[in-house]
Ligand code: PEP
């Protein structure tokens with residue numbers, strides 16, 4: 001709901017109106033041009049008429065989008081997420097790298113060192129793996145989370161790992177900084193609600209066939225349940241094309257930038273499924289304006305227990321980040337005239 005106020009209303013009068021709205025159990029967000037955006041409580045229905053009689057309210061309109069807290073209308077400035085002294089989003093570019101799955105201490109330690117040396121600020125690694133086949137490696141579970149925590153700590157990196165069900169959230173939050181929701185669980189609403197209760201940033205991956213609105217509504221669940229630290233991840237969608245594992249939808253970067261204030265990360269590993277595509281599509285994502293990248297690396301990519309075909313070497317990762325810097329520099333350059 002958007003309340004357009006009398007332009008002559010003083011700051012004190014707007015403040016008084018905001019207090020009144022808070023007593024009515026709404027969350028008012030003041031905006032430029034004497035406007036108040038209103039977020040209703042979870043599960044609460046409201047009618048426009050309820051506001052028209054309030055002092056200073058000239059016009060009441062429904063928001064077109066169903067998502068509120070995730071919308072740029074409610075939060076015009078980009079969100080910058082702070083995690084253990086690191087800033088993510090809003091111009092603070094960040095790279096996340098690591099293996100698809102945590103496989104052993106040697107593997108995750110070597111990946112952590114290479115991730116840091118290559119320029120990543122966070123180490124990824126799956127301990128609970130959502131595999132399409134029940135016969136494939138399912139992850140190391142809690143033991144894997146401990147290895148990830150130790151490897152990240154040794155290199156001064158944040159850590160990222162996926163949770164698949166509500167019961168894993170509290171356990172994973174004890175070991176990991178950023179909790180990932182996988183594409184297959186983007187609309188696992190009981191999981192999203194549980195993630196609203198923790199303070200850890202959430203890396204929310206777009207479902208294979210989810211629209212931007214579906215993704216933003218999933219983010220809204222986490223935000224509405226109390227956790228403001230959501231990072232959105234474009235990881236490719238299903239299309240008629242079969243040459244690549246998925247089609248990396250870079251429109252998402254531009255569209256989400258317009259629609260939401262939340263940081264956006266691109267995953268060219270799952271988005272393409274092909275090792276040789278990861279570099280070029282990382283750079284394309286940077287050019288499109290992504291806030292971050294998440295890339296699968298492994299000491300011996302061909303021996304990865306999951307997602308080997310899309311996993312790249314340590315050297316290839318370091319080169320991507322070097323090239324990414326050049327692209328960012330070129331884009332920031334004020335002296336280039338086209
Ligand atoms: C992963 O990050 O390893 C993963 C399983 O990703 P997605 O959920 O995007 O398939």
Ligand code: MN
Nearest residue numbers: 100296306307
């Ligand atoms: Mn993977």
